[in-house]
Amino acid sequence: MSTTTTAELNTPGGFREMLAISTPMVVSHACETLLIFIDRLFLSRIGPEPMNAAMAGGLSSFMLMTFFVGLIGYTTALVAQYLGAGRKSQCTVVVTQAMLLVLPATLLVFACRPLVYSLFGLMDIPAVQREQQQLYFDILLYGTPLVLLRTSLSGFFSGIGRTRIVMISAMVAMVVNAVANYVLIFGHLGFPALGLRGAAYGTLFSSSCALLVLLTAYVRRTNRDEFTIGAGWLFHRTIMAKLLRYGSPAGVEMFLNLLAFTLIVLIFHSHGVVTATAVTIVFNWDLVSFVPLLGLQIGVVSLVGRYMGAGSPEVAERAAFSGLKMGWIYSSLVLLLFVTLPQQMVDIFAPSATNELFLAAAPLAVDMLRLAALYVLADATIVVFSGTLRGAGDTLWAMGLSVAMHWIMVPIVFVFLKVLNFSPIAVWLAFIVFFLISGGLFYLRFRHGHWKTLVVVKD
Template identity: 65%
Template sequence: MNETSKNMQLNATDHHGQGGLREMIALALPMVISHGCETALIFTDRVFLSRLGPVPMSASMAGGLASFTMMTFFIGLIGYVTALAAQYLGAGRKEKSALVVSQAVLISLLAAPLILAARPLGHAYFEFMNLPAQQLAQQRVYFDILLYGAVLVLLRTCLSSFFSGIGSTRVVMFSAMVAMVVNIIANYGLIFGNLGLPALGLKGAAYGTLFGSFCGLLVLLATYLGRANRHEYNVLKALRFDRAVMSKLLRYGSPAGVEMFLNLVAFTTMIMIFHGHGPVTATAVTIVFNWDLVSFVPLLGIQIGVVSLVGRYMGAGQPDIAQRVARSGLKMACSYSLVILFLFVALPGALVTIFEPRQADVLFKQAAPLATSMLRLAAFYVLAEAVIVVFSGALRGAGDTFWAMCASVTLHWLLVPVLAVFLKVLALPPLAAWLALVAFILIFSGVFYLRYRSGKWKALAVVGDGS
């Protein structure tokens, strides 16, 4: 019997402690750390590339976002393994949790060649956004290399989601730490030509990311196929197609996939609109969104914890405890976001100078004041992000994925025309457009709270008897 099973039995007799902050921290903290590692991985890449100049840094951000966008539908779809595995575990049918993983792996293997085949669409999109020629050339290279590693990202998502769903989040954390360390070492060597490796610049950053992802996948795969996990979840018997489980994964995971894809297309388009405004704005926005990554991505670890625990207690027919989980998640998320808020308000100039190139750069000096002002404004929405992440996680864990998809997609796609009008039509300064984006995020945090407050999600049943 592993640690997760013992905890489930303990909770069965200790109803009072279920869904509390202690349980949330125990499950979500390793996920916060693992997402923090993923953030550090990306952040370090861009800091390294900033030493070469603002253009490689901007190209890596836009190219990396575009490559990730090509994968997002499938990442969102198979990411619902977390909620399904948790609900089967809560319903006492843990053998079906591994069946969910098998269906997700099948989807991943079918999706990888489709993603590669869509590469010309990414190139056409770059052309359409009218980017500076120097950035465009480097962006294509970075985008192409990362796209070849799509299958690594998808398979990592499958296994990470399974371990998150059953509560074994330390495995996910260790995998992310391995990926981060390997990536940083590889990039240090391949970008600058250290450690006896060739100096490949931007290409080196992409190759290092793929190698780190591969090593992280090996950790997850070794644990999933390990003796203890094989026996407890009947992993080998689950290596087959199951129509009912596949249908359930497609039904409830597809809205999450559509949401993730449309949201990232919108977000990437906003980045491209800013980048199309000119090199100074592109540099400032790249710096700000790198720090926004630090503020936001670890919150996704808390969201996964909320999805997992809400799914588990909804599967066990205990919606009141699921509600307690959401409150615990909100306390944890707001505590983290308050620290970020302080840093953005008190130290924006110091945060911006971290991205200063090795040699004096006129472009960076022009962009730094704008980036500093934008970072101060970003402090206004960090708490709103915490609210959105937690309550959307609670809704998804319960199965209210369609509403969550519609609300989230609406938010992101309202921001695109607002930004275009401010920058392109009204020709207002970038800071005014940024302020409008901040205001919209604050408004939508209230929308997610009201949906959660309505309580409709408590009546949903994703895992029924025998299904």
């Protein structure tokens, strides 16, 4: 390695710093992905129907939480900016404001439950799957406060760069979920076989354990002393206003995007059980490829926010390109897997007994998975540059572009699949093209440079 390259690695905002802060978050999100993946994998042993129900029901429950997950998740950028500005005592005040939002958020999420029931009815999903996905949805919804409190505390540790704590929390959740699901889904150690219901209960229990890890780390003495946590338990109008102002666009973006994505999944599911099974398998693997990139995005938000708070936009830009290199390395490995091993990846979801539905869906799933390799690099590009914009405070523009691209896709999928009767493969190709276009537009906004002029923590 040349001297120049070594210097670039060690420079503030360089690849090594990005790697150090992002790797635990990538591992953390990979664990969260495996948690969901294991749910689907265990349920696939029972049959495709419970697996499909878990996909639709799980997406729908998380969709109701996403506005508040995005809003509270802006804690990462705000904490990072206060840390960069040398105002450590304000970091825990940010966390307190996020926690104050959890109770009203939970009540609003519960109030919206009937709307999702109506959505299930409108999408003309087979009755057997609809009943199961509503059951799964209902149970997972009780985990709303757990998810939001975890988001608050994860945002603090991500913002101050101590992402290893978040990683440990996620690893605990993954292990606990795998054991709990094995016991509760299939009925081991004296427990009855609860099937889909057991998968939901296992998820809630694992989330509780992960929250306990974060809370323990947050209130330990060294953390209390360094960030004066005791003095941070108060309502702070100015910081709450910042969190609402800069976090709301991120929350709106997450909610509208996941709502659009959920509608797309439900439209595919309404096309028939073969298409539903194929799409569920493909999106299970898509989550494995995409969700770890959200860990990289948190690293980008944290570093960009820190250097913007310190008044160093040029270092923030260097951090963005370091994140892009890391994202492309990861996505290139995913691309290779999707191209070379699609059949083996689909066969992992084969039921224990021969199942005609799975046999009919497998060829379609293989073709869709191979085509998914076309957009994995675009995923990394979108994640990194949208994270850069959010870390700097350019959240409104990032929200507008992301939401527009997702909602343009909803009527296209519906018309192509339900009105024009195009094949699922043709609709999938249109889906991929829009992701490629979106990646290019995020890059253009980044290159425009407006985000470098923004100031978030001046007061």
